[in-house]
Amino acid sequence: MINKCLLPVAGYGTRFLPATKSSPKEMLPIVNKPLIEYAVQETVEAGLTRIGFVTGRGKRAIEDHFDKNYELEDQIRGTGKEDLLQATRDLIDQCEFSYTRQKEMKGLGHAILTGETLIGDEPFAVVLADDLCFGGDDGVLAQMVKLFDQYRCSIVAVEEVPDDSIHQYGVIAGEAIHEGIYRVTDMIEKPSIEDAPSNFGIIGRYILTPDIFELLRNTLPGKNGEIQITDALKMQAEQGCVLAYRFKGRRFDCGSIDGFVEATNFCYEKFYKNGL
Ligand code: G1P
Numbered sequence: 001m002i003n004k005c006l007l008p009v010a011g012y013g014t015r016f017l018p019a020t021k022s023s024p025k026e027m028l029p030i031v032n033k034p035l036i037e038y039a040v041q042e043t044v045e046a047g048l049t050r051i052g053f054v055t056g057r058g059k060r061a062i063e064d065h066f067d068k069n070y071e072l073e074d075q076i077r078g079t080g081k082e083d084l085l086q087a088t089r090d091l092i093d094q095c096e097f098s099y100t101r102q103k104e105m106k107g108l109g110h111a112i113l114t115g116e117t118l119i120g121d122e123p124f125a126v127v128l129a130d131d132l133c134f135g136g137d138d139g140v141l142a143q144m145v146k147l148f149d150q151y152r153c154s155i156v157a158v159e160e161v162p163d164d165s166i167h168q169y170g171v172i173a174g175e176a177i178h179e180g181i182y183r184v185t186d187m188i189e190k191p192s193i194e195d196a197p198s199n200f201g202i203i204g205r206y207i208l209t210p211d212i213f214e215l216l217r218n219t220l221p222g223k224n225g226e227i228q229i230t231d232a233l234k235m236q237a238e239q240g241c242v243l244a245y246r247f248k249g250r251r252f253d254c255g256s257i258d259g260f261v262e263a264t265n266f267c268y269e270k271f272y273k274n275g276l
Contacts, residue, residue, distance in 0.1 A: 002145055002207065004124040005048040006118065007039060008111035010102040015255060024059045026129045028260070031267050032084075035254055036062055039129040040091055046141035048125055049095045052118030054102050054111045066097050068242075090188030112208070113216040119189025121210045123148065128204025132263050133157075134270075135249035140205050143247055147181070148207045153241040154233060156184070159251060161201035163193050169201030170230035172244045180246040184237040189223040189230040200244060202230065203251050212236060 013025025020028075026036040040051060053062060065088070076082050102114045112126060125141055133140040144155050161169055170189045174182030186197050206229070215232040222228040237243050252266065253259035 001022075002123050002125060002148060003048055004052060004119055004122065005046075005127055005141075006052045006054060006115040007036070007043075007114060007127055008054045008108060008115070008127060009036065009059055009062055009129065010054055010105065010111060012105075013255075015257065017261075022058065024061055025255075026059075027061050027065065028254075030116075030132065030254065030260070030263050031272050034065065035129045035132060036065065037088060037091070038116035038132055039127045040066070040095065041087075042133060042139045042141050043125065043127055044091060044094055045139045045147045046125070048141070048145070051095050051097050052115050053099045054115045054118075055098065055099050056102050056105070063097075063099060065073045066095070068092065079089040081107055106221070107224070107228055109216050109219055109227035109229040109232055112229055113213060113227070116213045119210065119213075123152075123209050124191055125206060126206040126208060128205075130253065130255035131204035132252045132254045133203070133205065133247070133249055134251075134266075135247065140247045140249050140251070143249075144205060144207050144245060147243070151241070151243055152209075153210050153211065153243060154236055155207045155243045155245050156202045156204055157205035157247045158200040158234065158244045159246065160199050163199070166193055166196045166199060166201060167191065169203075170228070170233075171196045171198060172200050172202065174200070174244050177243075179238070180248075182234070182244040182246075184242040184244050186239065187230050187234040187242075189228045200246070202244075203247075205247070209236075 009026050011185045013020035027034045098118050102111050135196050167190050172184050173186035174184045177183050215235050222231045252263035254263050
């Protein structure tokens with residue numbers, strides 16, 4: 001059973017300056033809900049309620065968001081506004097949150113390795129809140145948890161990405177073993193279009209088996225001088241098995257202004273416009 005999820009949230013979000021000068025990028029709202037809350041919601045819907053944040057300087061607002069605010073709750077008690085906090089309160093009640101700090105920004109692999117202390121020796125999920133995902137009946141992480149129950153190995157979520165943005169992703173090569181499921185044979189972090197082994201880019205949803213930590217300890221700095229999870233996963237794929245899963249649903253790259261605006265319009269239409 002997987003019940004832990006790691007959320008790396010130490011990044012600066014420089015693409016959103018000045019909004020992110022003193023507020024965490026994960027607290028930017030899509031309509032009226034911060035990105036990080038969508039991520040935690042997806043995680044809880046997948047049955048994972050032990051949430052570990054790998055955090056950094058200037059990220060206190062995230063801790064406060066997932067804590068009770070007695071003064072505010074007292075203020076709005078008995079008013080219609082109480083309902084606006086209900087979903088957040090439910091998440092707080094269902095989850096156990098823990099935090100550790102990434103002292104230096106040395107890449108996603110380094111962030112995940114920093115989270116080892118919150119995870120221990122068990123399989124776990126990683127969710128990048130920048131990637132906002134909506135599945136069908138099952139959320140994207142829930143789909144991956146089901147797959148893990150079947151295959152018991154690390155899984156990365158992938159989607160076809162256009163040629164002109166392939167250099168922004170970890171890219172896989174794989175052999176199809178089932179519809180939408182590939183056994184990974186190669187992985188490259190942010191390749192040029194010429195070097196890309198396919199057009200399947202990894203999005204911010206992972207399930208990892210705990211041997212990844214030892215592999216990360218042995219991973220040298222790669223692309224951009226950072227410790228890349230992609231490089232550790234490539235080693236894992238060579239030694240055993242890593243799957244790539246073409247998830248069902250839609251994903252928005254909320255780390256970019258265009259994706260953020262698209263997600264805002266989508267959520268406004270889908271959830272808020274008609275008071276749903
Ligand atoms: C990270 C990973 C990359 C992955 C991407 C998904 O990159 O290193 O492999 O494709 O997340 O969002 P980042 O976007 O943090 O540069």
